[in-house]
Amino acid sequence: MENGGNGVNYESKETSTMTIKGILSLLMQSTVENKNKRVISLGLGDPTLFSCFQTTSVSEEAVADTLFSHKFHGYAPTAGLPQTRQKIAEYLSRDLPYELSSHDVFITCGCTQAIDVSVAILARGGANILLPRPGFPIYELCAAFRQVEVRHYDLLLEKGWEVDLDSVKALADHNTVALVVINPGNPCGNVYSYNHLEKVVERITKYFDLLGGPATFIQAAVPRILNQTEESFFKKTIDDLRLNSDICFKEIEEIPCMFCPHKPEGSMTMIVKLNLLLLEDITDDIDFCFKLAKEESVIILPGTAVGLKDWLRITFAADPSALVEGLKRVKVFCQRHAKNG
């Protein structure tokens, strides 16, 4: 473990390579013994698990129609269906000062495949990539798999988790092939200003190649989904997330051993500092989460999984009632384990 110089304990490389899904499934197993309480998971960033964040019927119907049309059961071109790439380029160009073409779009199975393909393309002898700390662990895993060296630059808590520009400058050399910037941030939920991003991005180089993307009928459904999904769906999702972030922040304020130094401005996760001095018989964030899962059937991700020892990452993309109940149980748990006097 090393200290990031800003009062934040950053975890060592070894512990940060544990997968989020791996640790969450272990936490879930700890809840099995507890039959009296329904399990509330504030660990996985998957809003669709909760009814209030379910997707639109337009999306479901579009996918069903392309499946039953029998036109899209074969292989798609490697970079994706042309009509899908074209529609995505048009859609993304709405928010850009320039026009993307279909050649700028490559369709992958989620971000994980995009990250893996990008790292594979950039990999060469001696290459290194710069990753944020704290950060999302999948980048480390893809880099390790492709034998690319990882160097961590710090996110500065005192500057709302902005990139430490000095550490980027100190770490980069002629073998640096990529700088990863996560915005909105996961796990911190911060959103960077245009000005800050301009300072961070020195250059962007594009390389790409693919081995295979999502099922063809799913790709074929995308143009209709983008054409027919009402703007109000996105607005409602964002409004609900903002409300949940407020609820989560307020509930955390009432728990003495927890502190959220930077309220999220985006994303769906909040990072919370644990004050272990106020707790007895809890050794660290991992111990906290396993005991919490066992006693209260609430799942929260230990900060160690995202490179921050003795912090917690709470996902607030949940039904508000589940979120409130889950956090009340966290409060009861902390009271039960509080040091007397």
Ligand SMILES: Cc1ncc(COP(=O)(O)O)c(C=O)c1O
């Ligand atoms: C920053 C970041 N990178 C990568 C991923 C993985 O994305 P996917 O689940 O689409 O593979 C996530 C998922 O939450 C993420 O937050």
